Amino acid sequence: MIHSLFLINHLGDIFLEKHWKSVISRSVCDYFFEAREKAVDPENVPPVLQTPHHYLISIYRGKLFFLSVIQTEVPPLFVIEFLHRVADTFQDYFGECSESVISDNLVIVYELLEEMLDNGFPLATESNVLKEMIRPPNILRSVVNTLTGGSNVGETLPQGQLSNIPWRRAGVKYANNEAYFDVTEEIDAIVDKSGTTVSAEIQGVIEACVKLSGMPDLTMSFMNPRLLDDVSFHPCVRFRRWESERVLSFIPPDGNFTLMTYHISSQNLVAIPVYVKQSINFFEAGSCGRLDITIGPKQTMGKTVEDLKVTIHMPKAVLNANLTATQGNYTYDCTTKMLVWDIGKLNPQKLPNLRGSLSMQTGVPNPEENPSLNIDLKIQQLAISGLKVSRLDMYGEKYKPFKGVKYVTKAGKFQVRT
Secondary structure, three states, X not given: OEEEEEEEEOOOOEEXXXXXXXXXXXXXXXXXXXXXHHOOOHHHOOOEEEOOOOEEEEEEEOOEEEEEXXXXXXXXXXXXHHHHHHXXXXXXXXXXOOHHHHHHOHHHHHHHHHHHXXXXXXXXXXXXXXXXXXXXXXXXXHHHHHHHOOOOEOXXXXXXXXXXXXXXXXXXXXXXXXXXXXXXXXEEEEEOOOOOEEEEEEEEEEEEEEEOOOOOEEEEEEOOHHHOEEXXXXXXXXXXXXXXXXXXXXXXXXXXXXXXXXXXXXXXXXXXXXXXXXXXXXXXXXXXXXXEEXXXXXXXXXXOEEEEEEEEEOOOOEEEEEEEEOOOEEEEEOOOOEEEEEEEOOOOOOOOXXXXXXXXXXXXXXXXXXXXXXXXXXXXXXXXXXXXEEEEEEEXXXXXXXXXXXXXXXXXXXXXXX
């Protein structure tokens, strides 16, 4: 299925490649580089590209492109899911998925790729199984391996590989049994100049950190499960029970994993947490412009908006910005034409405002060079969709674990049209 895998950084450099069936020249990536140049943002690169002799399927994670080369036609989503599993495995093993970390652990990276793919077909993709075969890196093990010439490869086969529950290893024991779940939602929205919402959607994910002894069987119930649309589950979830009762029933993996992802469309009236009043004008006479932006809370359910940041891509004609911010700080990069206003925590009593003049090289810029305004934010203890976990029960074990659920709302692709 997958013949080769290339890891490419945001500068377009190939810093790692792995081949399974046959060595494919790096020149096949030229088709990908052409598509990357045409895309405005890295996220806009088409995930599937067709070349005269290959298919290129890629994902973008942590400022890295995971590019796979396919010679025969296969289901693209199957390959995309596997690439996300590879990125998740690197994240779990090394704490982050970045070029520097991967380059520092090349031996383990190649060992993982060799186990995850057998002759081009996915084999072992569960983190619990991989950790029994290839031990995660630590300082002590690295020193011992250097002195003795050993490796991180285990000497015994993993027990879960032959089990009907391959995502959980046997004999798990903890002194403190706990299960925590993070419900994180990202808002993708487009707001026009008058403040009217053009489109708004929510991408949600439930991340789990489960450290329970034995073989626990968990159930999670929601107050309003009808909100959920286009759901995707971890293999541990019993799908038939979800279809009939709208209850998540599962034997969890050990450690961190993604329990579920979901999508809420604009048909469900997605609430926008902040409003933006903006005015960006360029004068025909002279070489200057005016900017005035005000942001305030809208639908926050009484929660505080944190890490608020406004990013504006200015036209090429803008040379500098002389502005005054009532809250936070702003920076303007003359090279990238990027204006960043870092507000921080939003104070409802005193709305932050940024206003001032823009010095320009020429008069009015071309219409296609209108500024694009993007917003980034975070709201703790709030799921903007209204999703709530009502119950979390455990069966199969006699102890009482510590349980907790945390809600976070973030801005995804939040754009205000100027």
